Structures are given as C-alpha cells and as structure tokens.
Amino acid sequence: MTGAPHISASILNADFGRLADEVRRATAGGVDSIHLDVMDGHFVDNLTMGPVVVEAVRPASQLPFHSHLMIDKPLAYAERFADAGSDLIVFHVEADDDTAAVIDAIERSGKRPGIALNPETRADAVVPFLDRVDLLLVMTVHPGWGGQAFIADVLPKMRMLRDEIEGRGLEVEIGVDGGVNLETIGDAHAAGGVVMVVGSALYGSEGDLEPTVAALRAAAAKE
Secondary structure, eight states: OOOEEEEEGEEESOGGGGGHHHHHHHHTOOEEEEEEEESSSSSOOOBOHHHHHHHHHHHGOHHHHHHHHEEEOOOHHHHHHHHOOOOOEETTSSSSOHHHHHHHHHHTTOOOOEEEOOOOOOOGTTGGGGGGGGGEEESSOOOOOSOOOOOOGGGGHHHHHHHHHHTTTTOOOEEEEEEEEEETHHHHHHHHHOOOEHHHHHTTSSSOOOOHHHHHHHHHHHH
16 A cells, blocks of 8 residues: 655755755755755766765755665765765666665665666566665656656556565555656556655745645645
C-alpha cells in the first residue's frame, strides 16, 4: 500500500543566487525534505553542486537533506556528502562503482542509502539491492536537467517494483523524480510513489509556497 505523499523540494530549480533563502522558503512552505541534485558533467551532461554547497545551505533547514548523486564515481564522494550534512545519499545503479560497495560506504558514514535508476534501466537491475536501501528513486525523466516532461511509460516499472517491495515485506520507500507536477503526481502516487521530488512545479511559484505544497498533496491523493 502506498503511503501518504512526501514532498521533496528539488533546489535545482530554485534561484541559485539566493539558495539558502530558497531552502528556507520550501521549509516554511511545508515540504518534507530538501532534494539536492549533484551532477558531475560525466554521468550527465550538466554540472551543479558539490559537498561545499550542501554544507553551505545545511543551516537553512532542519529537514532531511537528500543528496542525489548523478555522478560516475559515487564511492569517492559518499563520505564527503555525508560530512557535508546529507541525511540520505542516493546514487545510480548505472554508475561505474560496485553497487554493494557504495551502499557499504554510505552505511559506514552513518547515513541512509538510496538507489536510483534511469527510465531505460530494467527493474531487475535494482531488485538485488532493495533489502539494503531506504529509498528507491525512480527517474521519470532522463537525468541532467530540470523542467523536463514526465515519462509515463516508466509507471509500469514502478508498479512492478512496488509489488516486489510489498511482496518481500521490505520497508523501502519509492521516490519519483522528474516532471512531477499537479497533472502527474496522482498517477505517480497511484503507481507506488511516495517521495515526490518536485522542482519547477514548486519553485515556479512566487512567495509563500504553502498553497502549492498543499495543492500537490491533494493532487497526489486523488487516484
């Protein structure tokens, strides 16, 4: 059974000139966590933030920080992002490093591990690791840029993974990242998504974000 929607604010779509204020604005608006998109220019064709940025904005909120490592070599950086203030560290099953070794490194750092998979990646790539992670992040866009359209073709894979998790009695939350907005969040939630990563649909609003967050929760609940 899918749990109540958790709204995670993706600051990739925030104003980078006032990033700490944007974290505070999302926190005041009632989101459940802060999602930090880390890109290395190799795994994806974009560069964003490193541990120093996580550390810089960490004092702006007491909410959990989810660092999403879209990088080739997560093993080399897991401890650095943990030390910077990440609470949950997500890496991609498609990355170069051994998946089990990355999970080990995140656990040694005292943080929660998460694993992500791209739209074209088969579900069975992550199935062997579901009992070792707290979050399974299903990409509903091709990673690298904000503002992309939701890929609905991923939903059957998400349902399959939800059934696998429930069938094994695992306590793994499914996250949905990419194109999540008022029109798509309901389908994502119905397919098993709980942690909804919202970027442009959140930060496209001016001022108080509380009405936007409330509208997203309400739209997710409509199945």
